Amino acid sequence: MELTGADILLECLKREGVDVVFGFPGGAVIDIYDAIPRYSLRHVLVRHEQGAVHAADGYARASGKVGVALVTSGPGATNTVTGIANAYCDSIPMVVITGQVPTPLIGNDAFQEVDIVGITRPCTKHNYLVKDVDQLATVIRQAFYLARSGRPGPVLVDLPKDVVQAKTKFVYPKSVKMRSYNPTIKPNKLQLKKAVDMFLDAKRPLFYVGGGVISSNGSEELSWLARNLNIPVTATLMGLGAFPGDDPLFLGMLGMHGTYAANMGINNCDVMIAVGARFDDRVTGKLDAFAPEAKIVHVDIDPTSIRKNVRVDVPVVSDCLEALKGFKELAQARLDEKDWKKVHQPWVDQVQGWKVEHPLTYKIDPECNKDSGDGKIKPQFVVETIYELSKGDAIIATEVGQNQMWAAQFYHYNKPRTLLTSGGLGTMGYGFPAAIGAQLAFPDKLVVDIAGDGSIQMNIQELITAVCNDLPVKIVILNNTYLGMVRQWQELFYARNYCATCMDAQPDFVALAKAYGAEGYRITEPEDVKPVLQEAFALPKACIIDVRVTKEENVYPMVPAGASLTEMLLV
Numbered sequence: 001m002e003l004t005g006a007d008i009l010l011e012c013l014k015r016e017g018v019d020v021v022f023g024f025p026g027g028a029v030i031d032i033y034d035a036i037p038r039y040s041l042r043h044v045l046v047r048h049e050q051g052a053v054h055a056a057d058g059y060a061r062a063s064g065k066v067g068v069a070l071v072t073s074g075p076g077a078t079n080t081v082t083g084i085a086n087a088y089c090d091s092i093p094m095v096v097i098t099g100q101v102p103t104p105l106i107g108n109d110a111f112q113e114v115d116i117v118g119i120t121r122p123c124t125k126h127n128y129l130v131k132d133v134d135q136l137a138t139v140i141r142q143a144f145y146l147a148r149s150g151r152p153g154p155v156l157v158d159l160p161k162d163v164v165q166a167k168t169k170f171v172y173p174k175s176v177k178m179r180s181y182n183p184t185i186k187p188n189k190l191q192l193k194k195a196v197d198m199f200l201d202a203k204r205p206l207f208y209v210g211g212g213v214i215s216s217n218g219s220e221e222l223s224w225l226a227r228n229l230n231i232p233v234t235a236t237l238m239g240l241g242a243f244p245g246d247d248p249l250f251l252g253m254l255g256m257h258g259t260y261a262a263n264m265g266i267n268n269c270d271v272m273i274a275v276g277a278r279f280d281d282r283v284t285g286k287l288d289a290f291a292p293e294a295k296i297v298h299v300d301i302d303p304t305s306i307r308k309n310v311r312v313d314v315p316v317v318s319d320c321l322e323a324l325k326g327f328k329e330l331a332q333a334r335l336d337e338k339d340w341k342k343v344h345q346p347w348v349d350q351v352q353g354w355k356v357e358h359p360l361t362y363k364i365d366p367e368c369n370k371d372s373g374d375g376k377i378k379p380q381f382v383v384e385t386i387y388e389l390s391k392g393d394a395i396i397a398t399e400v401g402q403n404q405m406w407a408a409q410f411y412h413y414n415k416p417r418t419l420l421t422s423g424g425l426g427t428m429g430y431g432f433p434a435a436i437g438a439q440l441a442f443p444d445k446l447v448v449d450i451a452g453d454g455s456i457q458m459n460i461q462e463l464i465t466a467v468c469n470d471l472p473v474k475i476v477i478l479n480n481t482y483l484g485m486v487r488q489w490q491e492l493f494y495a496r497n498y499c500a501t502c503m504d505a506q507p508d509f510v511a512l513a514k515a516y517g518a519e520g521y522r523i524t525e526p527e528d529v530k531p532v533l534q535e536a537f538a539l540p541k542a543c544i545i546d547v548r549v550t551k552e553e554n555v556y557p558m559v560p561a562g563a564s565l566t567e568m569l570l571v
């Protein structure tokens with residue numbers, strides 16, 4: 001039987017196991033929308049295409065599946081670019097389907113035509129313009145394969161309207177063959193052995209883990225290795241949750257806003273085992289001073305990531321789970337050789353000493369902002385309370401800025417896929433739509449977007465998406481009436497020249513929530529934080545909780561940009 005391009009697309013999505021698509025219609029994709037009701041596919045109508053892509057991204061991060069977004073040509077397509085770049089930076093599996101003008105009009109400046117394939121070439125893992133309906137099934141099959149295999153990432157498929165309308169026989173390819181694409185999944189045995197010998201014989205080994213451990217589902221193996229060999233662990237922002245946040249061996253996040261213990265650990269370790277992390281500049285600080293005493297093992301599925309920023313002694317090109325399994329197998333064979341716990345104990349004692357010396361903390365000043373009547377609440381306290389109330393069992397999404405760093409520092413991520421945050425691109429407006437995606441994947445979980453008053457205004461329109469889909473997402477605004485993170489830099493490095501960061505002209509967030517059909521709360525007193533959050537979290541409804549926090553609170557520790565990790569400003 002012959003099917004239209006629209007039906008072929010939807011048949012393919014079904015076979016790829018897609019159950020939800022986030023999208024926004026338009027002329028170029030109207031035939032696809034015409035076909036959707038015939039399929040048991042949930043379509044979530046967002047209010048802005050950026051929201052669709054971030055929601056697909058949040059769905060993917062929380063569930064481990066490929067997220068899917070569907071938008072029209074021209075402005076629909078360009079509105080996805082930030083979300084695509086965001087997913088690309090953080091290696092998130094996603095397929096974005098864009099409509100395109102009919103093939104005969106391509107290149108003619110037709111209505112709502114943009115070269116989205118050209119625009120997204122640098123920020124997609126791969127992208128396609130499908131010119132012939134006979135190619136469609138193969139392209140969709142390849143797109144999903146590319147998105148989820150190797151180093152995951154976003155793939156864009158641009159579908160001209162005439163291709164969507166054309167008919168052909170539907171044949172779903174049994175397998176995918178792509179000549180020049182063969183990611184290395186299994187590690188080289190010799191390199192594995194070299195690595196294990198190196199970190200077992202080290203005096204001061206340290207795991208530095210990133211998002212690759214989470215996306216490869218390598219957390220269990222990592223925990224086995226750390227605990228059985230008594231090796232401390234630090235994580236990037238993307239790696240939080242890969243190792244339990246409340247484990248005594250965990251040092252917290254490293255880097256610009258990393259803990260004292262983690263940064264001192266990096267500075268003093270003699271072997272660093274970097275797994276699924278890419279030595280981002282927010283992590284390394286001054287490169288010449290990064291891990292000056294360490295030999296470095298680097299596990300990454302993407303060979304181009306290795307030696308990009310730092311010297312590496314033992315490269316292991318591999319899926320992180322496979323490499324960790326290999327490490328475990330070799331270490332198991334050597335478990336009786338020595339009491340590894342004892343061997344590494346003096347080092348563990350030292351790093352734990354750093355944790356005690358400078359724990360993550362904040363100053364409580366009862367006098368602060370007395371005159372204004374608000375701003376007595378410490379933002380860190382709010383994050384701690386969210387942890388306490390959720391018992392660490394929530395999915396936390398964040399916006400970008402100070403709210404993101406406090407969410408990273410003061411909530412303990414004990415399980416993978418419980419923190420959704422824009423790591424590489426740092427996209428304000430990411431967290432709320434991502435939380436919507438996560439809540440769709442896990443309708444019964446508590447999903448909280450920890451937000452700033454600036455960031456939340458970037459995709460606030462998605463509140464109606466949450467409301468009309470019965471998604472009880474909670475938005476906790478750490479409202480400091482500033483673009484806080486930029487204000488912090490202005491305070492510390494630009495002589496308090498607070499240019500364009502004061503946001504005290506802002507909507508009434510409680511009224512705004514209600515206008516959208518959600519619930520709204522405002523908290524101005526520290527003693528109300530716990531009971532009001534408790535009430536909001538129990539309500540089966542989307543909520544905004546506007547918490548008036550200390551206005552000029554800063555995130556500490558802080559390593560100034562370009563400084564070495566030991567040059568931390570502490571509280």
Ligand SMILES: Cc1ncc(C[n+]2csc(CCOP(=O)(O)OP(=O)(O)O)c2C)c(N)n1
Binds near residue numbers: 427429452482483
């Ligand atoms: C789309 C976008 N624009 C600009 C920035 C630069 N930026 C980084 S943090 C920040 C301030 C964020 O303010 P807010 O959301 O209020 O959070 P806070 O830092 O106060 O917690 C800005 C403007 C960004 N990261 N993303």
